[in-house]
Amino acid sequence: MSIVSLNATQLNITVDNINVKKAGNIAVYIFGVKGYPKVHKEALFHQIIKVREYKENFTFEIEDNIKDLSIKVHHDENSDGKVSKNWTGIYPKEGLGFSKKQEVSMFGPPNYKNSKLTLEEFQEKINISLIYP
Template sequence: MKIKLITFFIFCALGFTVQTQNHKITLKITNIESTEGKVFVSLFNKEKGFLEDGGSISKELININGSKASHVFENLPDGDYAIAIYHDENMDGKCNKNWMGIPKEGYGFSTNFKPKLAAPSFDQIKVKVVGDTVVEIKMLN
């Protein structure tokens, strides 16, 4: 009887562990000024490589629906995540900037961080995920 009880608790613990490692982030983007092009989305899970080529764990190019766009990231473990987006209106694969380095195309970050003089750090825009999470980003134009 004791062994059956221990086995039961082990299976319950394993089931709980698997369950907590399968979350979704539903991204909702608003305030998109134009339906031209697509929205480029990058998902990061650590400071190292944040906002650098090859530093994201997922990159998506999503369609625009009116002034909105959305995407779902699936099968994510518990942890901190940061999302950076830009509106690639001319579909050249990059966020076009002016001579001062300020984006000329719409952009945004999780937590709706508004940069002043520099891009945000991972810690400034991270979102803690411990279950299914909705992140809403208002595009900065």
């Protein structure tokens, strides 16, 4: 039996398109504006699991005083806690996914404004598909 705070909203995230042929971890980071999306230690919440299935579900208890947030999902293939880059130093070598279907572009990672979810939006189930290079 789990206890749910009366002052919390349950955030349910389904991550799919996980490449199970690649080892490592799936990390889900929940950010406020601070640190998004690069500074993992600034995440408000995070969960990390070993790669097992094509699709995984994650649940977070989000305090009701948090009115918006952004989500980053990282397939950390070498389990080093960092997004490995290709030869350009810009594009990732590992799978990534972001809230609001944002993607890494030639200008860098998505910004908070374009990927943030409001309280009403994160009360619904969120689906994030990993994108691999």
